[in-house]
Structure formats: structure tokens, C-alpha cells
Amino acid sequence: MGNCCSDVGGGMAAVSGATSSAATGNQNDAVDMYLRSHGIHGLFSQIELSFSATSLRDRDVFSKSDPMVVVYIKERDGAINEVFRTEVVLNSLTPTWIAKYTITYHFEVVQNLLFKVFDVDTQYHNVEVKMLKLEEQQSLGEAYCTLSELVTKPNRSLTLDLIRREESVSSTHSQHCGKLTVHAEECFSSKSTADIILRCIDLESKDLFSKSDPFLVISKLVESGTSIPVCKTEVLKNDHNPTWKPVFLNIQQVGSKDSPLVIECFNFNSNGKHDLID
The missing domain is CATH 2.60.40.150 (C2 domain)
Structure with a gap:
């Protein structure tokens, strides 16, 4: 698959500036x-x-x-x-x-x-x-x-x-x-967020006459062991050293700061049969 890297812009930070359990409460x-004020x-x-x-x-x-x-x-x-x-x-x-x-x-x-x-x-x-x-x-x-x-x-x-x-x-x-x-x-009551820049190096070419058209799918693992996609990047045409636009994730999307994530790289095909680049 080549090498995939990430840069975290600003790291995991609480937008409100409060991260304690008291703040969450x-x-x-x-x-x-x-909700009570709206009749719930x-x-x-x-x-x-x-x-x-x-x-x-x-x-x-x-x-x-x-x-x-x-x-x-x-x-x-x-x-x-x-x-x-x-x-x-x-x-x-x-x-x-x-x-x-x-x-x-x-x-x-x-x-x-x-x-x-x-x-x-x-x-x-x-x-x-x-x-x-x-x-x-x-x-x-x-x-x-x-x-x-x-x-x-x-x-x-x-x-x-x-x-x-x-x-x-x-x-x-x-x-x-x-x-x-x-x-x-x-859902978790948290405003912690992260801006992540993802890039890959020396991706395998899956196309016959050109370079791959890669995109990433980021998924979270749930208790049952299945993975659920939470976001995906744009497709970059003919690029085996892609750097995608920053991905914005929050705790509500991924579950918790300790939740494992699965990052998969695919080669885009217009017929919907996207190849996993491994």
C-alpha cells in the first residue's frame, strides 16, 4: 500500500476550553x-x-x-x-x-x-x-x-x-x-475536535495505464467488532503520493479519544468497485 502518514493540526482540543468531567456535566x-424548555x-x-x-x-x-x-x-x-x-x-x-x-x-x-x-x-x-x-x-x-x-x-x-x-x-x-x-x-457530550492531514507515499498502482485515483475511508470500531465509516476524503486523480484536504473529526463521530480507528485506502473506479490498496 505504501506509507500513510498524518499530521494533527492543533491536536485534540476542547473548543470550549473545558475538558473536565464537571464541564461535561x-x-x-x-x-x-x-430540552425541558421545549416540552421534552x-x-x-x-x-x-x-x-x-x-x-x-x-x-x-x-x-x-x-x-x-x-x-x-x-x-x-x-x-x-x-x-x-x-x-x-x-x-x-x-x-x-x-x-x-x-x-x-x-x-x-x-x-x-x-x-x-x-x-x-x-x-x-x-x-x-x-x-x-x-x-x-x-x-x-x-x-x-x-x-x-x-x-x-x-x-x-x-x-x-x-x-x-x-x-x-x-x-x-x-x-x-x-x-x-x-x-x-x-452520542457523547464532548466538543473535543481534531483537524488531521493525511497523506500516502509510493502507493501501488491499480490502474493499467495510469496511476491510482486514491481516496481514504476512516471508520470506527464498535463493540460488536464491526467497523462503521465516519468520513471519507476526496478522490485525487493519478496520484501515488497523495495529500488530501484536512479531515475534521470530533469525539461524537469517533466515540472517544481511545476508540480505535481503521483507515483504508481505495482506488476509485467509476463502476463502484473500488480496489483496496494494500
């Missing part, structure tokens, strides 16, 4: 007061949801689907409100999304979640995800769960079958549309 008290009472915690999928349906003719997850909350009055969208992963039937959704988990309240996966049409790839019109995208399936189902799992992961709305209404034997895995982690 004060921050939590402030959060509690804010009882026991609660902040939960971060991450998403991955397998065996998605291929809806594109000349390439694989370009999936995106949209999250909805079903309110007590039955209304369904959209609350979050992931990024679009190009040419993948087994995507792992980087974007995470943060939700307040109330121990005494049933919180119904609906997840819909869409294949984003190629003509909209340069459009911001929040501006995409969902009725112009193809449905890859949807799944439903309560937040309590998810957070009470031993590993806080739930794998759901994706079904099509038409199929679920018309037939008890819905066609298999793949699976969506949702993983939950409790």
Missing part, C-alpha cells in the same frame, strides 16, 4: 434545561443512527443503482414527516452511508421510524440531496421499526427486510428487495 445540564421531559438520550444495505435491487440499465436513505418519523396523529437524508452512494448494491442521523430517544415514548431507500437518477447526481424530488426517483424499498427495538438489541443493530409499498399492499409474499441495517450509538 454542566453541558449535559444545559442540554437537559434546553422524562428520561432520554441522544442516539446516532448509521445505515448500510445489502442485496439492493438493480434498477439501472447500464450500471448499478445509486441509493440514498430517507428517514421519516410517524407522529402520534399518524402524520409521517421526513427528517433526514443520507448522501447518494454511486453504483452500489451494498452501500454503506457516511451521513448519520441524530435523534433524541425517549425511554417512555414509542417512536416509530420509517426508512425508504431510493435509486437517484443519474441526471440528478449534481443536485444537493435535500433538493432532490423523491417522486422523480425510483423506490428500492422501505422498512419500519421502533427506536426502542433498535436500542434494546444487544449490539444495537437491526437488519430489516426492504419491501415495495405496492407489493406489501397487494401480496403477503412480497418480493425480496434487499436488507437495510441500522446501527445505533449513544
Whole structure:
């Protein structure tokens, strides 16, 4: 793979200037007061949801689907409100999304979640995800769960079958549309951050007539032993000695200062089959 290095700009520093447990307690008290002032009472915690999928349906003719997850909350009055969208992963039937959704988990309240996966049409790839019109995208399936189902799992992961709305209404034997895995982690109250510059030296060339087009994926390891991506760099074309733009990480993303991180270097391929440079 060559040699990978990093420079930490400014190191791990508390933006607020307070790193003691007392300061963290004060921050939590402030959060509690804010939520109570907005009508949120009882026991609660902040939960971060991450998403991955397998065996998605291929809806594109000349390439694989370009999936995106949209999250909805079903309110007590039955209304369904959209609350979050992931990024679009190009040419993948087994995507792992980087974007995470943060939700307040109330121990005494049933919180119904609906997840819909869409294949984003190629003509909209340069459009911001929040501006995409969902009725112009193809449905890859949807799944439903309560937040309590998810957070009470031993590993806080739930794998759901994706079904099509038409199929679920018309037939008890819905066609298999793949699976969506949702993983939950409790958020940490910390403002510690790091700016990291990553570079590699003498990367192996994975392309036949040119140098590799490398990018990095940084993942955190969770208790179950699985890795969850937290960020990725830009792709640098034809470069075997790349230096990427600074990566900004905070404790909420990685878990804690002592949490192990996995850094993988890939060679970008437009067909979505990115080669691991090892």
C-alpha cells in the first residue's frame, strides 16, 4: 500500500476550553434545561443512527443503482414527516452511508421510524440531496421499526427486510428487495475536535495505464467488532503520493479519544468497485 502518514493540526482540543468531567456535566445540564424548555421531559438520550444495505435491487440499465436513505418519523396523529437524508452512494448494491442521523430517544415514548431507500437518477447526481424530488426517483424499498427495538438489541443493530409499498399492499409474499441495517450509538457530550492531514507515499498502482485515483475511508470500531465509516476524503486523480484536504473529526463521530480507528485506502473506479490498496 505504501506509507500513510498524518499530521494533527492543533491536536485534540476542547473548543470550549473545558475538558473536565464537571464541564461535561454542566453541558449535559444545559442540554437537559434546553430540552425541558421545549416540552421534552422524562428520561432520554441522544442516539446516532448509521445505515448500510445489502442485496439492493438493480434498477439501472447500464450500471448499478445509486441509493440514498430517507428517514421519516410517524407522529402520534399518524402524520409521517421526513427528517433526514443520507448522501447518494454511486453504483452500489451494498452501500454503506457516511451521513448519520441524530435523534433524541425517549425511554417512555414509542417512536416509530420509517426508512425508504431510493435509486437517484443519474441526471440528478449534481443536485444537493435535500433538493432532490423523491417522486422523480425510483423506490428500492422501505422498512419500519421502533427506536426502542433498535436500542434494546444487544449490539444495537437491526437488519430489516426492504419491501415495495405496492407489493406489501397487494401480496403477503412480497418480493425480496434487499436488507437495510441500522446501527445505533449513544452520542457523547464532548466538543473535543481534531483537524488531521493525511497523506500516502509510493502507493501501488491499480490502474493499467495510469496511476491510482486514491481516496481514504476512516471508520470506527464498535463493540460488536464491526467497523462503521465516519468520513471519507476526496478522490485525487493519478496520484501515488497523495495529500488530501484536512479531515475534521470530533469525539461524537469517533466515540472517544481511545476508540480505535481503521483507515483504508481505495482506488476509485467509476463502476463502484473500488480496489483496496494494500
